[in-house]
Amino acid sequence: xxxxxxxxxLLAAIVVIVLGSLAGWYFFLRTxxxxxxxxxxxxxxxxxxxxxxxxxxxxxxxPEAQTGASPAQPSQRPAQLWRxxxxxxxxxxxxxxxASLRVRYVxxxxxxxxxxxxxxxxxxxxxxxLMPKIYEALLSETGHVFERSLDTxxxxxxxxxxxxxxxxxxxxxxxxxxxxxxxxxxxxxxxxAHPVSGALxxxxxxxxxxxxxxxxxxxxxxxxLLESAVVSWRPAILEDGRTLLVQSAxxxxxxxxxxxxxxxxxxxxxxxxxxxxxRMQPGGSGLLWSQSSRGELRLFARTGQDATAVQIPVxxxxxxxxxxxxxxxxxxxxxxxxxxxxNFLDNWxxxxxxxxxxxxxxxxxxxxxxxxxxxPSNTPIDIENIVVDRSGNYITFMNAGDKSLWLFRLGx
Amino acid sequence: MVLRFQLPFVLLVLLAFFxxxxxxxxxxxxxxxxxxxxxxxxxxTPSPGDTVKVSVHSSLINIEESDVLWEANGKxxxxxxxxxxxxxxxxxxxxxTRITVTVTTxxxxxxxxxxxVHPNELDLLVDTxxxxxxxxxxxxxxxxxxxxxxxxxxxxxxxxxxxxxxxLMYTWRHSGEVLGSMSGRGRSAVVIPVRHLFxxxxxxxxxxxxxxxxxxxxxxxxSTDEPVLTLYENDPLYGVLYHRALSPSAFIPGAxxxxxxxxxxxxxxxxxxxxxxxxxxxxxAEIPANPKNPSELTINAENSSGIGFVELDVTHAxxxxxxxxxxxxxxxxxxxxxGTENPFQQPGGGI
Numbered sequence: 001x002x003x004x005x006x007x008x009x010l011l012a013a014i015v016v017i018v019l020g021s022l023a024g025w026y027f028f029l030r031t032x033x034x035x036x037x038x039x040x041x042x043x044x045x046x047x048x049x050x051x052x053x054x055x056x057x058x059x060x061x062x063p064e065a066q067t068g069a070s071p072a073q074p075s076q077r078p079a080q081l082w083r084x085x086x087x088x089x090x091x092x093x094x095x096x097x098x099a100s101l102r103v104r105y106v107x108x109x110x111x112x113x114x115x116x117x118x119x120x121x122x123x124x125x126x127x128x129x130l131m132p133k134i135y136e137a138l139l140s141e142t143g144h145v146f147e148r149s150l151d152t153x154x155x156x157x158x159x160x161x162x163x164x165x166x167x168x169x170x171x172x173x174x175x176x177x178x179x180x181x182x183x184x185x186x187x188x189x190x191x192x193a194h195p196v197s198g199a200l201x202x203x204x205x206x207x208x209x210x211x212x213x214x215x216x217x218x219x220x221x222x223x224x225l226l227e228s229a230v231v232s233w234r235p236a237i238l239e240d241g242r243t244l245l246v247q248s249a250x251x252x253x254x255x256x257x258x259x260x261x262x263x264x265x266x267x268x269x270x271x272x273x274x275x276x277x278x279r280m281q282p283g284g285s286g287l288l289w290s291q292s293s294r295g296e297l298r299l300f301a302r303t304g305q306d307a308t309a310v311q312i313p314v315x316x317x318x319x320x321x322x323x324x325x326x327x328x329x330x331x332x333x334x335x336x337x338x339x340x341x342x343n344f345l346d347n348w349x350x351x352x353x354x355x356x357x358x359x360x361x362x363x364x365x366x367x368x369x370x371x372x373x374x375x376p377s378n379t380p381i382d383i384e385n386i387v388v389d390r391s392g393n394y395i396t397f398m399n400a401g402d403k404s405l406w407l408f409r410l411g412x
Numbered sequence: 413m414v415l416r417f418q419l420p421f422v423l424l425v426l427l428a429f430f431x432x433x434x435x436x437x438x439x440x441x442x443x444x445x446x447x448x449x450x451x452x453x454x455x456x457t458p459s460p461g462d463t464v465k466v467s468v469h470s471s472l473i474n475i476e477e478s479d480v481l482w483e484a485n486g487k488x489x490x491x492x493x494x495x496x497x498x499x500x501x502x503x504x505x506x507x508x509t510r511i512t513v514t515v516t517t518x519x520x521x522x523x524x525x526x527x528x529v530h531p532n533e534l535d536l537l538v539d540t541x542x543x544x545x546x547x548x549x550x551x552x553x554x555x556x557x558x559x560x561x562x563x564x565x566x567x568x569x570x571x572x573x574x575x576x577x578x579x580l581m582y583t584w585r586h587s588g589e590v591l592g593s594m595s596g597r598g599r600s601a602v603v604i605p606v607r608h609l610f611x612x613x614x615x616x617x618x619x620x621x622x623x624x625x626x627x628x629x630x631x632x633x634x635s636t637d638e639p640v641l642t643l644y645e646n647d648p649l650y651g652v653l654y655h656r657a658l659s660p661s662a663f664i665p666g667a668x669x670x671x672x673x674x675x676x677x678x679x680x681x682x683x684x685x686x687x688x689x690x691x692x693x694x695x696x697a698e699i700p701a702n703p704k705n706p707s708e709l710t711i712n713a714e715n716s717s718g719i720g721f722v723e724l725d726v727t728h729a730x731x732x733x734x735x736x737x738x739x740x741x742x743x744x745x746x747x748x749x750x751g752t753e754n755p756f757q758q759p760g761g762g763i
Contacts, residue, residue, distance in 0.1 A: 088650050109649040133651035135547050148547070150651065154682060156546050189546075208601070209539070209561055229563040229601035230539040232551050247537060250551035254632065256535055256565075265574075266565060271535060272632075319549070349550035350642055350676065352657035400655055 078121040080409045081375060084396070085114070085123075088403035090147070091137030092396055093195070094389040101389060103396050105405050106137035111147050113139075113163060113179065118394055118407055126163055128176035138191065144198030144217050145179060146191065158184040158191065160198075160218055184219045192235045192243075193217065195282075201235040201243050201260075212245060212260065225264045235260075238282045244269070246278045251292045251345045275345050277318040279331070286329045286364050290318040292345040297336075301364035303329050310367035314360055317345060321362070322386040322395070329364035332372070332395055334383025354401045356380035359408060373408060381406065448472045449515060449525040457628040458502040460531040467497035468513045473523060481514040502531040506569025533567040534619050536630035540606075542639075542677040545654060553637040554606045556733035557679035560634060564600045566619045568626045575621060583618045606636055609733050639678045641726060641738035646670040646708060658740055667718070667746040670710040675726045675736050683707040687730060693723040713744035720744070 084103060092105035095115070102115040104126070111131025116123045131147050138146040143163045151157050161181025189210070190203035198217030203210050209229035215222045225243075232248035245266070247255040256271030257278040270278060275292025285304040290297060299312040299321075320334035336344075336355035347353035358374040375381050386397040395408045454465040466482070468475060475496050482490040482498040490498040503509055514524035542558040544550070554560055564582060568575040578598040584591040586604060594602045604615065616631035643658045652672045673690065680688055683706070690706040692699040702708060711720055720742045728734035 108651075132649075135651060135654075150546055154546070154684065209563070228537075229561040229603070230537050231541075231561070232539050234549065247539070248549060248551040250553060253538075253551055253553075253634075255551070256537055268533070268535065268567070346550055346553075349548060350640070350657055351644070351653070351655040352642060352659075403655055 076121060077119055078407070078409075081373065082118075082121065082407045082409075083404055084116045084407050085405040086402075089137075089398060089405040090134040090403075091139060091385065092387065092398070092405055093139040093141060094387060094394065094396065095141050097390060101391070101394070103394075103405070103407055104139055106134055106139065106145065106147060108134050108403060110134075111137075111149075111179075112176075113145055116405075116407065118409065125176045127161075127179040129161070129179040131159060131179070136191075138193040140193055140198040140217070141196050142198065144193065145181075146184075146193055146198075148188075148191070151186075155186045156188060157186060158188055160184055162198075162217075182218065189231060190233055190235050192237045194237045194241075195239050199237060201237045203231070203233045203235055205231060214243070225260055225262070226266070236280070238280060240283045242280070244278070244280055246276065247271075249275045249277050249292065249345060251275050251295060251343055257289070279318045279321050279323060281323045281329065281331075282325065284323070284327060284329070286323060286331075288312075288318055288321055288323065288331050288362070288364060290316060290321075292317070295340075295342040295344060297340065297344065299333070299362075301329070301331075301362065301367065303365050310364070312362055312364075312367060312369050314362070314369045315340070316357075316360075317348065320357065320383045320386060322388050324388045324392045325390050326392060330392075331362040331364060332386065332388055333360050333362055333369075334358070334381070334386065334397065335360045335369075337374070348400070351400075354380070354382040357383045359383070359395070372410070448523050449513065451511065451513060451525060451527040453527075453529065457534075458529055458531045459533050459628075460502055460505045460507070462502045462531065464500050464502050464529055465497055466500055466511050466513075466527075466529075468515065468525075469496070470515065470523075473515055473517060475515060477518055479516045481512075481516075483512040483514075485510050486512075500529060502529050505531060505533060505567060506571070507531065530626055532569065532626055532628040534617070534628040534630045535565040535567075536615070536617055536632050537563045537565065538615070538632055538634055539563070540677075541681075543680045543683070544676055545652070545674050547654065548676075553677045554634060555637055555639050555677045555679065556606055556609045557728070557731035558606050558677070560604045560606060560613065560615065562602050562604065562615055562617070562632075564617045564619060564630070566600070566628065568619070568621060568628070570621075570626065575626065580619045580621060583620070585616045585618075587614050608636060609638075610636060612636065637677060639726070639734065639736040640676040641724065641736045642674045642676060643722070643724070643738060643740055644672045644674065646672040658742070660739065661741045661743075663743050663745065665745045667714045667744050668710065668712040669742075669744070670708055671722070673707045673709075673724050673726070673738070675707075678726065678734055678736065679728060679731050687728055689727045689729065691725040691727070694720050696721070696723075711742070711744075713746075716744075718744040718746075 088108035090106040090108045092103055095102050095104045101118055104115050106113055111134045112125055113127040114123055114125050133149050134147045136148040145161050147159045149157050159181055161179040163179060188202040188204055192201045200215045200217060203212050206227060208227045210231040211224045212226040213222050213224050233245045234248055236244040243260045245260050246257040249255055252274050254272030254274055255276035257269040257276060258266040259269055261267060270276060270289055273291045276289060278289040280287055288301045290299050297315040297317060299314055299316055300309045301312055302309040314335045316333050316335045321331050324330040334357035337358050340355055344353055359372045361370045361372050382400040383397045384400040388395050393410050397406055399406060449468055449470050452467050458464045476494040479493055480495045484500045489500060500509060500511060509529040510526060511529060512524060512526040514522055516522040539561040540552045540554040540558050542552040542555055544552045566577050566580055577600050581597050582599045583595045584602050612633050612635040614631060614633045616629060618629040620627040644652050644654055646652045690701045692701060692709050722740045722742055724738050726736045
């Protein structure tokens with residue numbers, strides 16, 4: 001009897017010790033796990049890589065909520081202002097429409113083409129052909145990619161490739177492919193590509209000064225449209241087929257803008273205007289332009305050839321503006337907040353001055369401007385290379401300060 | 413007796429001729445040397461839509477005391493005593509407006525003349541061959557030793573067709589002086605060297621049709637600027653970060669970086685031009701320029717204080733006006749405080 005009691009007490013003690021040990025182990029481990037988890041989160045563990053998986057298949061980007069909200073989860077709708085790519089980019093375009101709308105862009109370091117889904121925040125790498133140090137990229141909606149870089153001798157090289165147009169970023173089975181194509185003529189000092197067909201309009205140096213040449217997207221069927229003493233042209237092909245030539249701008253220097261006809265004649269649009277930067281409405285008669293004189297920026301618009309020009313009550317460079325598709329005379333502009341300082345236009349082009357912009361909606365027919373969005377004060381964005389999608393629901397642009405890529409949703 | 417009557421008659425006829433016949437010649441147009449009336453336009457060569465001030469002058473008729481009638485394409489524009497000018501809106505490109513002015517003196521005699529406003533356009537575009545880096549979107553400013561490249565773009569319309577630019581006569585002027593060797597038929601573009609450090613060049617051009625009926629002029633004043641020396645980081649991944657010029661006090665993450673100097677607007681086509689000279693100094697120590705890439709400098713701040721005072725002087729072998737300088741105080745974030753004597757190293761001959 002006595003022995004039995006002793007055994008019972010011993011067993012009870014063992015049970016208490018085991019339970020106590022288990023409880024202690026549980027609480028200790030839980031604390032350690034929480035600490036490790038906190039550290040991992042702080043180190044970014046679990047955050048998706050924006051450019052996708054190494055094999056090119058889909059990965060989910062982190063749609064950073066730049067307005068201060070906590071980061072959204074993968075496949076969640078990104079914040080209204082979304083930094084699509086933090087690393088430097090070289091150019092972007094909208095492809096598709098509706099649910100298949102994507103922002104297609106080129107990474108500056110690698111030349112890889114990627115696509116971002118504005119609704120899910122997922123980013124897919126489309127190509128795996130390494131093209132390092134891409135300073136400028138042009139893309140068409142139908143898959144043409146023009147990547148521009150510098151060779152060792154300092155010459156401008158332009159590579160053109162084409163990627164399939166039916167890539168669907170929502171299917172996990174897609175994988176990155178090679179970007180095949182060819183090199184175009186060296187030293188195209190200015191280049192524009194048609195947003196759909198990829199047809200080219202470019203400027204090369206010639207004995208007379210410069211030659212303005214049109215060609216198919218692959219460089220075939222070249223035709224010299226104009227020869228002139230002026231080299232500093234900025235060419236542009238609009239979706240409706242019209243081609244523009246505008247002189248490069250500098251503060252206080254009178255500039256001219258023309259529509260270049262197929263027979264090589266120059267149809268004047270504007271000029272002389274000091275520091276002229278011009279944006280013509282695709283498919284319409286609207287014209288938006290900025291002037292810079294003695295460091296002062298002004299923005300103007302007109303709705304037709306014979307319409308009276310109106311000054312828009314914001315001060316910006318038309319390089320920060322894009323027309324919204326459609327017949328309405330609506331454009332969106334990044335407008336520097338506060339004073340831009342002396343000689344801003346030239347300094348901005350040199351990368352020596354940057355602005356912190358707010359996004360404005362311009363109604364050219366009414367001559368009015370409406371503030372759409374002001375980024376948080378800790379997120380200065382110097383808007384450039386701005387594009388509006390066909391539906392008018394999204395705007396994408398680059399931050400000239402670091403070449404990061406951004407997307408803004410016009411609806412909430 | 414007959415002679416006595418004939419002499420006063422002849423005198424009267426002569427008097428009548430001088431008083432009335434001379435003004436009547438004005439009706440034959442402006443090119444007639446015997447005009448009593450002349451018309452001037454301001455601007456002298458109107459553009460489409462311009463408001464043109466037309467004024468009438470005469471050395472024979474006192475216009476102030478006369479009644480003046482101004483008509484444009486047969487419609488009265490202005491009328492009244494002593495009205496020696498009127499404003500007329502020019503039509504579209506090539507659309508003629510016929511101006512007629514009729515002056516009636518107090519004694520009832522009258523004279524008239526007419527002229528035609530023929531609006532044309534002439535754009536004068538200027539460019540330069542000064543240096544800017546690839547992908548630069550701005551206009552290259554002229555500096556001493558560079559060239560101005562000017563292009564005249566005329567739009568002269570006769571009837572419904574434009575007169576080809578190659579068929580016009582161009583007269584170029586530099587600060588008022590005719591550039592004879594650069595002027596002539598079809599010479600719509602010129603290259604003019606910039607020979608001075610400061611100030612401005614006024615260049616004008618007049619384009620004229622072979623029959624002298626169509627003409628227009630344009631001018632432009634171009635200031636000479638000094639080159640702007642800018643320093644960028646040349647990133648091994650991204651290339652030269654042209655979008656981010658280094659400020660006089662710059663912070664560089666890491667312990668090593670390559671810097672690319674860009675002397676905007678200097679006289680050269682390439683930074684590898686052997687006539688360009690790059691004199692680098694880091695913390696007062698001279699750094700021999702890399703012969704292959706003299707505009708670039710690599711600094712390794714490993715085991716140093718991490719602060720480098722970079723000085724650069726860019727000159728030209730033959731253009732003694734070209735001398736642009738820059739200084740930058742660069743702090744490297746990852747340099748440990750080893751404190752070597754000469755911490756900054758230039759691969760291929762640097763310290």
